[in-house]
Amino acid sequence: MSQVLMARQPIFDRKLNVVAYELLYRSDDQLNVANVVDGHHATSNVLVNAYTSIIENQEPKKLPAFLNLPREMFETDSLPAMARKQLVIEVLEDVEVDQTLLDAVKRYREAGYNIALDDFVYRPEYIPLLKLAHIVKLDVLALGMEGIRASVEQLKPYRITLLAEKVETYAQLQECIELGFKLFQGYFLHRPEIVAGRRLESNEAVLLQILAELNAKEPDTARIAKLIEQDPALTYRLLKIVNSASLALKRQVNDIHEAMIILGLSEIQKWISLLALSGQKTKPTELTRQILTVARLSELIAERSPESQIAPSTAFLCGVLDRLDALLDIDREQLLEQIAVSDEIKLAIRERSGPLGELAGQVQALCEGDWEALTCDSPELYQQCQIEALAWTNDTMALIEPA
Structure with a gap:
């Protein structure tokens, strides 16, 4: 039997509140991935809810899920049966931009889903996608801060929210905030802000x-x-x-x-x-x-x-x-x-x-x-x-x- 494993990576706002989780998955086949968001499978909502539910200020809260979909999902006419506000559909960076993809992304957007472009690197052929997207994710580790600054300039004409991913340090986080990013992912939380000579209280x-x-x-x-x-x-x-x-x-x-x-x-x-x-x-x-x-x-x-x-x-x-x-x-x-x-x-x-x-x-x-x-x-x-x-x-x- 094929198996899906899932993990979650938090997405923060500028105040470092968690506002969503990106769901990462490993599966033996792409059809199994479709099962995660297919409403006909009773376990899908249970599974996604397990990874997006938190307690905040002693109250239960369900956060939106960012989920990247394989090409096969865009080629079908079926839409995920999950609540539209609970799912952000990510378009992967290596997907071929053709009319089939654009029609599918438009269909998702018109149905009320938010669209994110993952690991985005600006190229002219992506302009039609930019016009449909709500969120653009820029990879700080891959682009470097110089590349990030150049990408921000290229994306200024579009009405999008910028998400900085693979932010490794608090210094990178602060610079991305200054550049206008509103959302952030990365391992900056895993590293201490070491204070020289600090001893335990x-x-x-x-x-x-x-x-x-x-x-x-x-x-x-x-x-x-x-x-x-x-x-x-x-x-x-x-x-x-x-x-x-x-x-x-x-x-x-x-x-x-x-x-x-x-x-x-x-x-x-x-x-x-x-x-x-x-x-x-x-x-x-x-x-x-x-x-x-x-x-x-x-x-x-x-x-x-x-x-x-x-x-x-x-x-x-x-x-x-x-x-x-x-x-x-x-x-x-x-x-x-x-x-x-x-x-x-x-x-x-x-x-x-x-x-x-x-x-x-x-x-x-x-x-x-x-x-x-x-x-x-x-x-x-x-x-x-x-x-x-x-x-x-x-x-x-x-x-x-x-x-």
């Missing part, structure tokens, strides 16, 4: 000390309780979460020691990780979403893969720490030196070595849609775990985000 250090102690071979529960109690806000928030209806506990919890007994160390580790992430307000919420999804996905795969020898709690912690440097704006090596986690986790993060490093690399490839690097033997398992991880992230964001 006291509350950050306490949280990481707790995580390290929880990850020890023989955790010292008394020390963990004392560390938690050093931070009154953390104590309050943890007790509030443990007492929440969503955990369905049969009795109220009155202190940290009780919480640790009832939940167990593995669950305490998870919630401390989440609270560490939710306390960071200098970065867009999307980075927290990404880290939570990676952590939960790693945990689920470690738990369900028959051949896995990795403790699910270790996989979860590795997923949290893998991009924590970007969230805390601190050099990765400096971060790893300041926390006492196992060599297994450090090697997995630094070098992608060992079984844990291999798992971390596969999870990264899946989440980023790097299909060439994805070599897993169980794509169905990975996809199911990813959908569950996305849903869990939404539930968790609703619980840990401030109202």
Whole structure:
């Protein structure tokens, strides 16, 4: 049976709010891609919704999906049966511009869909497409900033929204904003804005000390309780979460020691990780979403893969720490030196070595849609775990985000 794997890449506005997701996919055939947006397949809307639903300010929200369609989709008379405002149709850069394509794009536009031109490079034959497009995506990595500036000048006569893709740094982001871009994609979120000499703040250090102690071979529960109690806000928030209806506990919890007994160390580790992430307000919420999804996905795969020898709690912690440097704006090596986690986790993060490093690399490839690097033997398992991880992230964001 042919298989579709999906990943999502956020699209930001100028304030770094996520306003849409581009859906990346790997399929064994182009017809399978059509099934993703074909309303006759009951699973298509469920699948797309799983990848475009988020929690924002404790409220559920469904974002538009950018989806590039193969040539075959433009040659048919069928239109996707999804809500028009929920789908942006991308025309790939290597598609032949002929009357068949132009008629199809016009048909989509007249039906109410937004049209985006992917990896656009200006050529005269693309002028008819530009007149139909709503959004033009320019590749910063491929064009360079000089090429970007030239392309912006060429596109000024057209009524389009500019989207900068493959933005790698915050400096590139700022320059694109100055050039008039309104939408942005790229890995600039994954990299810390390193401040020379920065050390962890006291509350950050306490949280990481707790995580390290929880990850020890023989955790010292008394020390963990004392560390938690050093931070009154953390104590309050943890007790509030443990007492929440969503955990369905049969009795109220009155202190940290009780919480640790009832939940167990593995669950305490998870919630401390989440609270560490939710306390960071200098970065867009999307980075927290990404880290939570990676952590939960790693945990689920470690738990369900028959051949896995990795403790699910270790996989979860590795997923949290893998991009924590970007969230805390601190050099990765400096971060790893300041926390006492196992060599297994450090090697997995630094070098992608060992079984844990291999798992971390596969999870990264899946989440980023790097299909060439994805070599897993169980794509169905990975996809199911990813959908569950996305849903869990939404539930968790609703619980840990401030109202």
